[in-house]
Amino acid sequence: MRVVSVPVTPFTDQRPGTSGLRKKVAVFSRPGYVEAFVQAIFDALPEAVGDSVGGKTLVLGGDGRFFNDRAAQIILRLMAGNGVARVLVGRGGLLSTPAVSAVIRGHGAFGGVVLSASHNPGGPDGDFGIKYNVANGGPAPERVTDAIYRHTLKISQYRTVEVPDLPLDRVGTVRLGDMQIDIVDPVADYAALMERIFDFDRIAALFRGGFRLRFDAMHAVTGPYAREIFERRLGAPAGTAVNAEPLPDFGGHHPDPNPTYAADLVAALAAPDGPDFGAASDGDGDRNMVVGRGQVISPSDSLAVLAANARLVPWFKDGLPGVARSMPTSRAVDRVAAALGIDCYETPTGWKFFGSLLDAGRIALCGEESAGTGADHIREKDGVWAVLFWLNVLAARGEPATAILADHWRRYGRHFYARHDYEGLPIELAGRLIERLRASLSILSGRRFAGFTVAAADDFAYVDPVDGSVSAHQGIRVEFAEGGRAVYRLSGTGTEGATLRVYLERFEPDPGRHGVGLEVALAPLAAAAASLADLQVILGRSQPSVVA
Numbered sequence: 001m002r003v004v005s006v007p008v009t010p011f012t013d014q015r016p017g018t019s020g021l022r023k024k025v026a027v028f029s030r031p032g033y034v035e036a037f038v039q040a041i042f043d044a045l046p047e048a049v050g051d052s053v054g055g056k057t058l059v060l061g062g063d064g065r066f067f068n069d070r071a072a073q074i075i076l077r078l079m080a081g082n083g084v085a086r087v088l089v090g091r092g093g094l095l096s097t098p099a100v101s102a103v104i105r106g107h108g109a110f111g112g113v114v115l116s117a118s119h120n121p122g123g124p125d126g127d128f129g130i131k132y133n134v135a136n137g138g139p140a141p142e143r144v145t146d147a148i149y150r151h152t153l154k155i156s157q158y159r160t161v162e163v164p165d166l167p168l169d170r171v172g173t174v175r176l177g178d179m180q181i182d183i184v185d186p187v188a189d190y191a192a193l194m195e196r197i198f199d200f201d202r203i204a205a206l207f208r209g210g211f212r213l214r215f216d217a218m219h220a221v222t223g224p225y226a227r228e229i230f231e232r233r234l235g236a237p238a239g240t241a242v243n244a245e246p247l248p249d250f251g252g253h254h255p256d257p258n259p260t261y262a263a264d265l266v267a268a269l270a271a272p273d274g275p276d277f278g279a280a281s282d283g284d285g286d287r288n289m290v291v292g293r294g295q296v297i298s299p300s301d302s303l304a305v306l307a308a309n310a311r312l313v314p315w316f317k318d319g320l321p322g323v324a325r326s327m328p329t330s331r332a333v334d335r336v337a338a339a340l341g342i343d344c345y346e347t348p349t350g351w352k353f354f355g356s357l358l359d360a361g362r363i364a365l366c367g368e369e370s371a372g373t374g375a376d377h378i379r380e381k382d383g384v385w386a387v388l389f390w391l392n393v394l395a396a397r398g399e400p401a402t403a404i405l406a407d408h409w410r411r412y413g414r415h416f417y418a419r420h421d422y423e424g425l426p427i428e429l430a431g432r433l434i435e436r437l438r439a440s441l442s443i444l445s446g447r448r449f450a451g452f453t454v455a456a457a458d459d460f461a462y463v464d465p466v467d468g469s470v471s472a473h474q475g476i477r478v479e480f481a482e483g484g485r486a487v488y489r490l491s492g493t494g495t496e497g498a499t500l501r502v503y504l505e506r507f508e509p510d511p512g513r514h515g516v517g518l519e520v521a522l523a524p525l526a527a528a529a530a531s532l533a534d535l536q537v538i539l540g541r542s543q544p545s546v547v548a
């Protein structure tokens, strides 16, 4: 089999964002676009991680969205062209993001390529994405993604092989010249890992006792995982997993597990004869939403509750060394860490920042406000794992989720929390808004906005305590003297215009006030945050497009 070098002109728009490169399918479909990006990854690795993919084992899989199959074939040929010895690819080109991480770690692979645009819509007019994960199973750290970007700007050719598409629909081994391709069951390794982490006997007993779960896979990648784990291994009734057939366009929906896009699930849990517990995950299976009877549990609260109850899970029976949350995530977990006497780290948004803390054993549990929860079993956030964690806690405590949450708030206080997204903004305008905030930081202290006084404000910069790397400009933080925090940052995962995210948080110690509605509880703070950044004037909008 002959390796050919194909000349290519650099694409100037291939800078990886919060989680890999995300673009419209139409952009990824341009001749040479996937090839140039993936070759740039391979070209960057010798300088970025000290070794090349030649002779190594890589993992490949994606969430099954439109273009997944095309991209998988192109990338397999590039892998062969670059001398990769062996590839583990999920059957049909499918692997959830957490499963990619599990397979990389389980097989000691050099790295892996994830094909997904996560919670973004799919289909021919939707989004696609490519992300590189390193040998610890986690997303490439910034040092690596920076090197990849530099290589995208100077690439002149890619190396590939000229062979027809390979059949990937059956488990087994095929060869592409010298390269061995092992087509693996996408669920097997992952499910086995889950059995090592959780008390499956106890969860199975919960289901035998009539407990009802509704898991909404949103026609994304987790359907087969949910069927195998919840229904087959844990004995939950057939139909526990709904929308469990992965579809290339996710049935035309946003595979984003939040109260807006998973409204069916929220409604089911509010019905008088509804299930006991509900959950959903996103396109690539790394996010989770959990819902108690009549109550959505916010991701920030979920992280705190899981931290407080971690010892009920066999994997964590000796407790947690520490925890971490992304900066905009509410500080509910900080209170649990303080009570447990363990460290709590605050990292920039994006899972790649948890990797070094997990590798060093400083933390074993971490999460983000954006429905991401995960631990040291892999190096990605993990949707099905988070649901199993809750089921294990519910089985061990024998109480409903809503009671556990209410008890948590009584003990630690409640952090009212919401994120306001302003989507589809002109990129330049959004950039100016952040620049303006940044420029005003030194004069904000003491100023009043809609009844709130600024106590402190900064532009969040993170120094990784393990490797010393610095990540600046990770969001504007404002702390108010009256209590409450506002954070402003721009999304790094969108594919159309810019999205401004405004994160609001207010602590309420008084249990008598924990039942107040979220909107009411946060309205004054929201007004102050909008006034401080002059949102209405600058954006010409009085309301966010999404409240999460």
Ligand code: VG1
Pocket (backbone or CB within 6 Å): 018, 019, 117, 118, 119, 282, 286, 287, 326, 349, 350, 351, 368, 369, 370, 372, 490, 491, 492, 493, 494, 501
């Ligand atoms: C968003 C979330 C962030 C998450 C990222 C990837 O990024 O805010 O917390 O890590 O998506 O999640 P941004 O830059 O748009 O705010 V996923 O499920 O797309 O892999």
Ligand code: CO
Pocket (backbone or CB within 6 Å): 097, 117, 118, 119, 282, 283, 284, 285, 286, 287
């Ligand atoms: Co995702």
